[in-house]
Amino acid sequence: MKSKRKKRLYFILSLCSVAIVCPTIIDSKAKAQQQSACYIVVSGQVRDSKDLCSPNTGKKKLISMVSAEEFFNNGREFDIKGQHQEAIIEYTQAIQLDPNYVEAYFYRGNALALEGQPQEGIEDLQKAASICESRGQSEWAAVMRQHEEIIREGIEDGEF
Template identity: 75%
Template sequence: MNFDEWWQKSLNVTIVKKGKLASVRSRSLLFCLCISTSQGQESESMANALEFFQRGREFDVKGQHQEALVEYTQAIELDPNYVEAYFYRGNALALEGQPQKGIEDLQKAAAILESRGQLEWAAAMRQQEEIIRQGIQDGEF
């Protein structure tokens, strides 16, 4: 199962991890990440970051999380404030058995959003962080 399938079922999240089907109750809100990466600034670096991010999403949709992680990391290196890349990389890390690193990425995304005054989005990141923490406690990661 890829991240999009997992996220879209946020009220009853189903995760397939290493052949094990697990169910998690989630209190998070469904939302679409429609946040500009750098407050409207356009540059070659950001355009390249977007390309890496889009390739990462393509890999994620196919369930190729390791490949997606490489692309998201490249996007973040080019644009260290790329909230969406942190969000998706964090979830891919969790799905690949590195939930603590995933939590760290979600915390970074939330901090960036808070610095921009986007508190509702930051709260959604914190909720996703709690979902992963709960998954750790439930032995799903």
């Protein structure tokens, strides 16, 4: 029973990944490949980054170009590799830059649960549901609550 719930959790996580992240990444990479010279994909947009290509570029400039979406995408990459602790760090940075980043709360909540911190994961899912409700996205809020319930059941069954 325990492994069934975890498999379901991974399955739902995978479906959400495909629906949320893949189209953005594919589109961004395609745009970047069409360009020549020194470009970077930031928040799904291809930008000229000739300043970053110069050998005198300081680290500050690079850090200032980093967005919540980039941290989120890094977190997804870690999650896909099963590196949940690293993913949690990236999602946390995305949330610090954008405290209303629903997807970052959702995925961090799942990663926390998978890393043995289910209560913290539930709190993230509750926050994500709350943000969705405040935006009038009741269907997405319901999805967050369903996921929260899956984690609660896992706690009751001693899975976490």
